[in-house]
Amino acid sequence: MADQGGSQHGIARTSRARTDEQRTLDLERIQKYHLLEEEIRSHVSQHNYTPHVFQLTSKLLKLNPEYYTIWNVRRRLLIYGLFSKPSAGSLPSTASPTSSPTATTTTSSAACSSSLSTATPPAPGPQTAGRSGTTADDNNNTEETHGAAEEGNQQNDLNIIKTELGFTIPLLLESPKCYWIWSYRLWILQQAIDRLPVLVARRIWEEELGLASKMLTKDRRNFHAWGYRRHVVEQLESSQLGGKSMAESEFEYTTRMISQDLSNFSAWHSRSKLIPRLLDERKADDAAREMLLNEEFGLICRAINVGPEDQSLWYYHRSLMLNLVGFVGHPTITPAFSRDDRVTYVVREIEGIKELLEDYDDVKLIYEALIDYTLYLCQLLGRQPDVTEKQAMTEWLAMLKKLDPMRNGRWNDLERDCGLLNGGRRPKVVSIDVGQGQGQGE
Amino acid sequence: MAEAFKKLPEKLQLATSAHVKYIQSLDTRKDEYDYWLTEHLRLNGLYWGLTALHLLGHPDALPRAETIDFVLSCQHENGGFGAAPGHDAHMLSTVSAVQILATIDAFDDLEKRGRGKAQVGKYIANLQNRQTGTFAGDEWGEEDTRFLYGAFNALSLLGLLYLVDVDKAVDHIVACANFDGGYGVSPGAESHAGQIFTCVAALTIAGRRGLVDADRLGRWLSERQIAGGGLNGRPEKKEDVCYSWWVLSSLEMIGKTHWIDRDQLIGFILRCQDTERGGISDRPGDMVDVWHTLFGITGLSLLEYPGLQPVDEVYCMPKSTIERVLGR
Ligand SMILES: [Zn+2]
Numbered sequence: 197m198a199d200q201g202g203s204q205h206g207i208a209r210t211s212r213a214r215t216d217e218q219r220t221l222d223l224e225r226i227q228k229y230h231l232l233e234e235e236i237r238s239h240v241s242q243h244n245y246t247p248h249v250f251q252l253t254s255k256l257l258k259l260n261p262e263y264y265t266i267w268n269v270r271r272r273l274l275i276y277g278l279f280s281k282p283s284a285g286s287l288p289s290t291a292s293p294t295s296s297p298t299a300t301t302t303t304s305s306a307a308c309s310s311s312l313s314t315a316t317p318p319a320p321g322p323q324t325a326g327r328s329g330t331t332a333d334d335n336n337n338t339e340e341t342h343g344a345a346e347e348g349n350q351q352n353d354l355n356i357i358k359t360e361l362g363f364t365i366p367l368l369l370e371s372p373k374c375y376w377i378w379s380y381r382l383w384i385l386q387q388a389i390d391r392l393p394v395l396v397a398r399r400i401w402e403e404e405l406g407l408a409s410k411m412l413t414k415d416r417r418n419f420h421a422w423g424y425r426r427h428v429v430e431q432l433e434s435s436q437l438g439g440k441s442m443a444e445s446e447f448e449y450t451t452r453m454i455s456q457d458l459s460n461f462s463a464w465h466s467r468s469k470l471i472p473r474l475l476d477e478r479k480a481d482d483a484a485r486e487m488l489l490n491e492e493f494g495l496i497c498r499a500i501n502v503g504p505e506d507q508s509l510w511y512y513h514r515s516l517m518l519n520l521v522g523f524v525g526h527p528t529i530t531p532a533f534s535r536d537d538r539v540t541y542v543v544r545e546i547e548g549i550k551e552l553l554e555d556y557d558d559v560k561l562i563y564e565a566l567i568d569y570t571l572y573l574c575q576l577l578g579r580q581p582d583v584t585e586k587q588a589m590t591e592w593l594a595m596l597k598k599l600d601p602m603r604n605g606r607w608n609d610l611e612r613d614c615g616l617l618n619g620g621r622r623p624k625v626v627s628i629d630v631g632q633g634q635g636q637g638e
Numbered sequence: 639m640a641e642a643f644k645k646l647p648e649k650l651q652l653a654t655s656a657h658v659k660y661i662q663s664l665d666t667r668k669d670e671y672d673y674w675l676t677e678h679l680r681l682n683g684l685y686w687g688l689t690a691l692h693l694l695g696h697p698d699a700l701p702r703a704e705t706i707d708f709v710l711s712c713q714h715e716n717g718g719f720g721a722a723p724g725h726d727a728h729m730l731s732t733v734s735a736v737q738i739l740a741t742i743d744a745f746d747d748l749e750k751r752g753r754g755k756a757q758v759g760k761y762i763a764n765l766q767n768r769q770t771g772t773f774a775g776d777e778w779g780e781e782d783t784r785f786l787y788g789a790f791n792a793l794s795l796l797g798l799l800y801l802v803d804v805d806k807a808v809d810h811i812v813a814c815a816n817f818d819g820g821y822g823v824s825p826g827a828e829s830h831a832g833q834i835f836t837c838v839a840a841l842t843i844a845g846r847r848g849l850v851d852a853d854r855l856g857r858w859l860s861e862r863q864i865a866g867g868g869l870n871g872r873p874e875k876k877e878d879v880c881y882s883w884w885v886l887s888s889l890e891m892i893g894k895t896h897w898i899d900r901d902q903l904i905g906f907i908l909r910c911q912d913t914e915r916g917g918i919s920d921r922p923g924d925m926v927d928v929w930h931t932l933f934g935i936t937g938l939s940l941l942e943y944p945g946l947q948p949v950d951e952v953y954c955m956p957k958s959t960i961e962r963v964l965g966r
Contacts, residue, residue, distance in 0.1 A: 204919065204927040204929075205920050206921070207924055207925040222670055225671045226669070226671055226674055229674055230674070237724065259675075260678075262678050263677075265721075267778075268776075271778060379779045422828070426826060461828065461873050461874065465828040507861060507873040508873050514818070602902065603898065603899070605894075605898070606856070606857070609896075
């Protein structure tokens with residue numbers, strides 16, 4: 197299974213031997229930890245959904261933020277104890293389709309008997325926790341009091357949500373890769389959507405985008421942070437937060453990230469996904485589309501001229517080239533291009549890359565791109581490589597084998613598939629059809 | 639090839655007996671604080687250790703009866719398993735439980751003394767979002783392709799894959815594909831070796847591996863090998879033993895294992911061993927753990943390192959187990 201934490205990464209190997217003193221210290225810590233754990237368990241088994249138990253979970257989670265069951269206890273404490281109960285006809289809270297996956301809501305913990313998720317109790321009586329001590333009187337049904345009570349409820353819930361977001365920050369700073377903290381934080385943010393007025397919830401999510409940016413300033417390629425940012429943006433764009441597309445501002449964001457660090461594949465990737473959307477939203481005509489394609493080629497080629505050894509750059513360049521030769525099932529930048537247009541662009545890129553060899557004749561990625569793009573060209577033209585092309589590819593392959601012997605198995609396969617072996621078979625060029633990934637069966 | 643290995647300096651041999659002892663020692667560390675801090679991974683850890691022992695040719699190094707008792711003690715009435723007694727049920731620990739029981743041929747015990755296969759299948763199937771085909775890890779968490787893979791893995795071992803909407807799940811995986819042939823954690827996310835493994839393996843279990851663009855994916859995966867022989871998980875990142883599994887198993891599934899340098903990778907994994915106290919770490923000289931120990935060994939097994947049992951590249955379990963359970 198995929199990494200869920202708990203594994204050691206980048207910690208220097210040391211002897212496990214402990215002094216007697218260290219061992220005693222460990223035993224004391226273990227005892228304290230177990231006492232705390234036991235206390236929470238016993239409260240939960242008695243359905244004590246109180247602020248006191250809530251504080252105990254804070255204490256335990258600070259000791260061990262990976263303890264997912266305790267995060268779940270905390271969620272239940274909020275739902276059955278501390279959050280306001282939505283009055284009839286108010287917010288659709290849990291019925292919201294986004295609050296949790298439809299199917300999973302049916303796997304409630306109700307059936308678990310042996311764990312902390314012990315049968316969901318009936319909601320305890322009047323809720324006072326975290327509020328000024330007043331609750332809406334059921335008999336007092338007039339619109340006014342109803343409205344006031346609801347406002348009070350929302351204030352209570354807003355306070356809780358803010359406190360919870362604050363609670364997870366130091367834990368995230370200490371364990372930025374801990375899945376369970378992120379998962380809990382997202383759940384809290386979802387509560388904002390379910391329980392608060394749209395504008396209030398939106399402000400909370402906007403602050404979250406600030407956090408995502410801050411994380412990416414600290415670690416520009418943090419995979420989780422990019423994914424998190426994408427999720428936050430999706431929510432901010434959604435109708436439940438009264439949002440609209442953020443493609444333009446996100447596109448600008450990738451430009452900023454790239455200008456700080458060309459070698460940021462995550463930013464390039466994000467850009468490649470945003471461009472087709474951006475063009476649609478701009479209602480860009482063919483000329484505007486071509487202009488953007490030219491700008492992107494200009495940007496990436498300048499970057500490659502400086503750092504041709506950088507894989508990230510070539511991946512983006514290839515994604516632009518695939519836009520020309522067609523990547524079935526995915527949006528393209530210039531759908532109106534004729535075959536001649538496409539050929540012109542591919543030839544232009546091949547010639548540009550050949551020029552790179554004058555300065556960098558020992559960079560394998562250049563040779564790889566040349567072979568690739570020559571095959572793209574043949575594919576566009578619907579023919580096999582001619583004699584000149586074959587000769588060039590043979591030379592480039594020889595360089596690849598010399599510069600990158602680790603992947604000789606791949607170069608040998610490529611040589612065979614391109615028909616470059618003496619008396620080779622019919623080349624496999626046509627089957628390098630870029631849409632083959634979308635086919636069926638094998 | 640065996641000849642070549644004999645020439646390796648002694649410290650570059652696989653320290654089998656040290657690794658066996660290391661794994662056996664893991665459950666004797668109850669006086670260490672860390673033992674308790676990692677309780678939320680107990681069942682997963684048991685699966686990692688047990689699988690490593692089977693591949694090392696020491697299937698009996700952990701007591702079978704106690705193993706079954708412990709696994710069953712983690713099960714909830716709803717069929718799901720928690721990481722340890724008293725921990726909430728979760729997809730990841732449920733998958734580990736199924737994998738452990740399959741490996742030690744104990745589905746009968748699940749039927750007689752546990753809540754039964756059908757209930758486990760029901761628990762997992764209920765975690766599928768029928769609209770999108772994806773799976774959540776539990777009633778609270780987010781959806782993620784690793785849960786989808788876990789569900790397919792466990793359900794197919796139980797013979798219950800029909801309980802879920804396989805086509806919808808497959809559509810979701812296809813939507814996660816990128817132009818580089820890889821897969822991201824969700825549609826729009828960049829390719830990552832761990833996610834590639836889960837997506838390609840899930841497609842394989844579903845009988846839909848033809849949907850993978852093997853040439854393009856193979857290229858991306860083979861670029862993961864960097865100077866020193868180790869594999870990384872994304873462009874311009876550091877190498878790590880656990881990617882010996884995510885990358886290599888994916889290459890194996892698409893028939894491109896020969897696109898990387900096997901001897902150099904074997905050398906890298908062997909250099910990550912603690913040959914005295916046992917165990918394998920993420921990089922040479924780092925702290926060992928059972929997770930990297932398993933994925934170092936599965937990597938070596940896929941590379942046909944002498945003396946290891948063959949590992950199944952889709953299930954990350956002994957091939958012999960998969961043959962027995964799936965009747966191949
Ligand atoms: Zn690792």
